[in-house]
Amino acid sequence: MTIDISWPALAFFSLILLVPLLINWHFHLALGKDMLLSIFRMVAQLALLGVYLQFLFDLDKLWINLLWLALMLMVGASAIIDKAKLPKRGLFLAVTCGLLLGLSPVLFILLFGLLKPDPSYSAQYLIPLAGMLLGNSLSGNIIALQRLYNRLSEAKQEYYGYLALGANRSQATQSFVQSAMQQSFAPLLASMSTVGIVTLPGMMTGQILAGSDPLVAVKYQLVILIAILVMLSISVSTTLSLSIRTTISPCGRVNIPSPHA
Missing domain, CATH: 1.10.287 (Helix Hairpins)
Incomplete structure (x- = not known):
C-alpha cells in the first residue's frame, strides 16, 4: 500500500x-x-x-501516445544541444535521429517481448519507460557532443595532420569519437558497477515504497539499467556519426564552433 x-x-x-x-x-x-x-x-x-x-x-489512444513520444524526443534533443552549448543548426536532426534509433528498438522489445501490456501501446507503460530511457540518455549525449567538439578545437593540429596524411573525414575523427564515447559511458558504467552497494536506484526504491516485492523491484531495475546501456550505446554512436556528417564537410572542414564547456 x-x-x-x-x-x-x-x-x-x-x-x-x-x-x-x-x-x-x-x-x-x-x-x-x-x-x-x-x-x-x-x-x-x-x-x-x-x-x-x-x-x-x-x-490511452495510440496516436496521442505516439504524439507525446515525438514531443519527448524533440524536447530531449533540444535540451541536449542547449546543454552542450552548441548551435541547433546541423545538430538537431542528428541528435533526434540518435535518440529515436536508440529508443525505438529497446522500447519495442520491452513492450512486445518482455512486459507485454494490454494493449501493447498502453500509456501506463509506454510513457514512463520512454521517459526513463530518454532521461538517462541525455547526460551521455551531452558529454559526448561536448567532448567531440572540444577535442576537435583543442587538437586542431592533430586533426588536420590526419587529413594532410590522406585520412578521410571518418578516419580523422575516429580517435575523437572514441574519446567522446568513452567519457559518455563512464558515469553510467560507474553507476552500474556500484548499484545495490553504494546506490539504490530510484525506480527500485519507488517500487519498494509502493509495496512491491523487493525481488520484483530488482528484476525491473535490472531490465531498466540494461535497456539504458543499450539505448545510450545506440544513441551516442548514431548522434556522433550523424553529427560529423552534418557539421564537417567531406574535405574535413569543421563548420561549427566548439562548445564553451
Missing part, C-alpha cells in the same frame, strides 16, 4: 529548499536566479504532467 503525501505536508517539506539557497548566498555562487527558476519550472511542469498523464492514461 502506497503512503500518500498531503499537499500541506509536501509544502512544509519543501522548506528545506532554503538550504541550497542559503549555501548559494553564503558562497556567492550567483546561482539563486537559476535555482529559483529551476524549482518553479520543476513544480509547474510536474503538476501539469501529473494532470496530463492521468488524462493520457484514461484516454
Whole structure:
C-alpha cells in the first residue's frame, strides 16, 4: 500500500529548499536566479504532467501516445544541444535521429517481448519507460557532443595532420569519437558497477515504497539499467556519426564552433 503525501505536508517539506539557497548566498555562487527558476519550472511542469498523464492514461489512444513520444524526443534533443552549448543548426536532426534509433528498438522489445501490456501501446507503460530511457540518455549525449567538439578545437593540429596524411573525414575523427564515447559511458558504467552497494536506484526504491516485492523491484531495475546501456550505446554512436556528417564537410572542414564547456 502506497503512503500518500498531503499537499500541506509536501509544502512544509519543501522548506528545506532554503538550504541550497542559503549555501548559494553564503558562497556567492550567483546561482539563486537559476535555482529559483529551476524549482518553479520543476513544480509547474510536474503538476501539469501529473494532470496530463492521468488524462493520457484514461484516454490511452495510440496516436496521442505516439504524439507525446515525438514531443519527448524533440524536447530531449533540444535540451541536449542547449546543454552542450552548441548551435541547433546541423545538430538537431542528428541528435533526434540518435535518440529515436536508440529508443525505438529497446522500447519495442520491452513492450512486445518482455512486459507485454494490454494493449501493447498502453500509456501506463509506454510513457514512463520512454521517459526513463530518454532521461538517462541525455547526460551521455551531452558529454559526448561536448567532448567531440572540444577535442576537435583543442587538437586542431592533430586533426588536420590526419587529413594532410590522406585520412578521410571518418578516419580523422575516429580517435575523437572514441574519446567522446568513452567519457559518455563512464558515469553510467560507474553507476552500474556500484548499484545495490553504494546506490539504490530510484525506480527500485519507488517500487519498494509502493509495496512491491523487493525481488520484483530488482528484476525491473535490472531490465531498466540494461535497456539504458543499450539505448545510450545506440544513441551516442548514431548522434556522433550523424553529427560529423552534418557539421564537417567531406574535405574535413569543421563548420561549427566548439562548445564553451
